[in-house]
Amino acid sequence: MKRSTFKICILMLITSVSMYAQRKTVYSESFSVDKQTTAIFNLENTTVAIEESRDGKIHFDYTLEFDGYSKKDIKNKLDELDIRAIMFDNHVTLAAKSESQLSKVNYVYDVNELVIEYDGFSKSKDSIMRKSKDSIIREIQSNGRFGKFANAMQYVDNRFKVKDKDGKLRKIRKGDVKIMRNHFVIRIPSFLKLKINGKNAQITMLENTINELSVELKRGYFNAKELLNDYNSFKINDANFKSEGLVGGNYEFNNVSQGLIGSIQEVKITSEFSKIEIGEIREKAFITDFNSEYWFYNWSKDFKRFDLLSEYSKIHFFYPETYDFSMKFIGNNTVNHFDNIAVTMQPTKNGEKFNMVERKAKGEGHFSGAINFDIVHGIIYTANDTFIKPKQ
Structure with missing residues (x-):
């Protein structure tokens, strides 16, 4: 059993x-x-949760729950908040700021020494097994933070111990902790055009959203059900992004360490230095990328056309399973992994691109669409494509 001792104030x-x-x-x-x-x-x-209002009004309802806090501590926490909204000339502005970062629930334990015990946890190995769209959506919907444990207290009990003065370890007692729960719910009508500027913000869309959204988020996370608007514009920097589905809009991802998307349709994605898993690629999607890692798991019956333009990208590619399709990879200085075979396309002197892989439609049954990769200095992992032969 490996133990590491440290002084800490937990926030989870x-x-x-x-x-x-x-x-x-x-x-x-x-x-x-x-x-x-x-x-x-x-x-x-x-942290805010946004849902639909059905009475033609915008509602702001913000409460905090305190467990184990003194009256003085509660006052100090409330004094850290600056929340105000105004309406002027048919425009509503909300400013919500906290001096310290607030999560949905904050757990604070002040102690001289805590010990973390590694009880069989191990980092999972990278896998390129195909995931279904439904499994991606379940990942998005589930908490996922505490793994096999039902809640955070159980997680803490299994991972953290208090080291007493005599050197003995004991479990953390609930009476020793302070808990603050953050309930900030905003309800907006579906016709409202909304812009969100977030910094260290945690934003959750609780329902499928047809509002036109313009979002700029730096640090934090954005979690959503389906986002359904052709005019959506997102810029996500140094944050996590999860959505059950994107239909329409433009999305920019920069250094997104955890990107989970159930499906994409008629969207344009520009990304760099990110990790993004996509459960299903649907109709007319286009991705431009620099130095990111993508997982393309599944393809709809009528995805029609998919284009990837990338440089220094790592792509985990799963071909359409059921229907006929065409596929063409062009580029330069890229490694193609086919099962246990690695084919390296050496760079050309003048940087000219050439065909690396091509599969023409068989002309049998339903034709789903064309897949086009334009990739330079990249790596492609192609799963179970025994019938696809790379250009020699």
Whole structure:
């Protein structure tokens, strides 16, 4: 058993609910809006959940629950918050800021020494096994943070111990902790045009969203069900991004360490230095990438055309299983892995691109679409493509 001792103040998510929590209303406001109303939310160091309003109003409801905090501690925490919204000239502006970063639930334990015990946990090896779209969506929907443990307290009990003065280890007692739960729910009508500026913000869209969204997020995460608008514009930097489906819009991902997308359709993605898994590629998607890692797991019956333009990318590619399709990889200085065979396309002197892999449609049965890769200085892992022969 390996142990490492350190001094720490834990900040983590918790799903448990306490009967004795003190609830404080931080902010409550609503505004009547119409189809010409626009809104901008400026979020810093806070967590919000956004859902649909069905009464033609924007509602802001923010409460905090405190468990184990003194009155003085509660006041200090409330004083760290600056929440205000105004409506002027048919435009709503929300500014929500916290001096310290707030997660959905904050767990604080001040102690001289904690010991973390590694009880059989091991980092999983990279896998290129095909995932279904439904399995990607389940990953998005599930918490996933605490693995096999039901909640964070169980996670802490299994991973962390307190080291007493006599050197003995004991479990963390619930009475020793302070818990603060963050409930900031915003309800917006489906016709509202919304811009979100986030910094260290954690944003969750609780329902399928047809609103036109313009989102710029630096650090934090953006979790959503399906985003359904041709005019969506997203810029995600140094943050995590998860969505059950993207239909329409432009998405820029920069240094997204955990990207999970159920399906994409009629979207343009520009990315760099990111890791993105896509459960299913649907109709007319285009990706431009630099130095990212992608997983393309499945293809719809009528994806029609998919284009990838990339440099220094690593691609895990799973070919369409059922229907007829065509495929063409062009590029330069790229390694193709076919099962246990690696084919290296050496760089040309003038950097000219050439055909690396080509598969023509068989002309039998339903034709799903054309797959086109233009990739330079990259790596492609092609799974189970025994019938595809690379250009020699």
